[in-house]
Amino acid sequence: MALLRASGEHTGDDYDLSAVLGDSGKDSGIPHADVLIRLAETAIAYDDAATAAARAAVIERMGEAALVDAAAIAANFNAIDRVADAIGIPLEDEKAAVSADFREELGIDTFGRASLAAAAE
């Protein structure tokens, strides 16, 4: 998320970070966000039919090489998220500081482990 915002700052684009939370992404400001989000969602959800449709949409709009790279990113984060959470890796202080505003705004601070504390209250 911080890198998404940083990439927009580099190009002068103001991306809507809430696209990662599950809307279509069409208003995110990121080209082809809708088909990329659909691919990401279906590739990690064991939904072969939906993934096939999402794959076709990415290829039609962006080409085969883009599909390969998008699938690779989805695969990497489906794996690395699990490593971070199983080992208990915390955000670095500097990353926490630069992401504090949008983590609070988007509700990311209530993800995962934080939800356990909320449920216990």
Add this chain to the structure above:
Amino acid sequence: MSTLTFDATPLPIRDDIAAALPQVWARIGLPGTWLTAQERVAVAAESRNARFCALCAERAEALSPYAVHGEHNSLGELPDDKVELIHRMMTDPGRIAGHWYEFLTEGGLPETEYVEIVGLVACTVGVDTFCRGIGIAPPPLPEPQDGDLSREAVGEGYLNRDLAFAPTLDPFVDGPLQKEFFPGGPPSAAHIRRALSSVPDSQRQFWQMATVLYMNGMQMRDFSTEYRAITHAQIELVAGRVSAINQCVY
């Protein structure tokens, strides 16, 4: 010989992915640092099986997943503590808690084996997700190969026990593994880059995969150049969406 190949797909799989992922997959079938080849393949198999577990489904719906008890639907090849680790990691990773890590490790699951299993589950998920994403079937499990465990231990003096649940290599201590894993010194040791480092071969195997699926650290922050067929923004959008679904704050 790996059971993973991209020969049958008409898609333009990048050379680095086509080279690295079959190697990562084949290594699952080799004797590990602390787990036998049979155990390592069983971990990969159980990773794939976890999504069919009724207990995990019930826990995933619960506000307090640690209050839901029962038996996992497992393949029966691994002891309960290892199945518990694999299933939680697969089905509710975002709510893994420190007290649960302590429960498992104080109950008899060695920290070293815990970390090796985490690495194996991650490699299985990474390979399987990539295959589904590009439209090929996840590969058959590798055949377990004969051989001895490497037992490559990291001395306690090289570890940091304050960063995470599990111990990690301390980048502020001078040692050969620090030079290998954090060649740029402590600034190059992002927390996630330390995660599997207490079992060095798990670290090597995982990052062999992750570097080709994503980018290296320099590429990640070089917004002036696009290194992939999708832009930095598109990459981070996909990454962010997957991490949001997984409820991962990191």
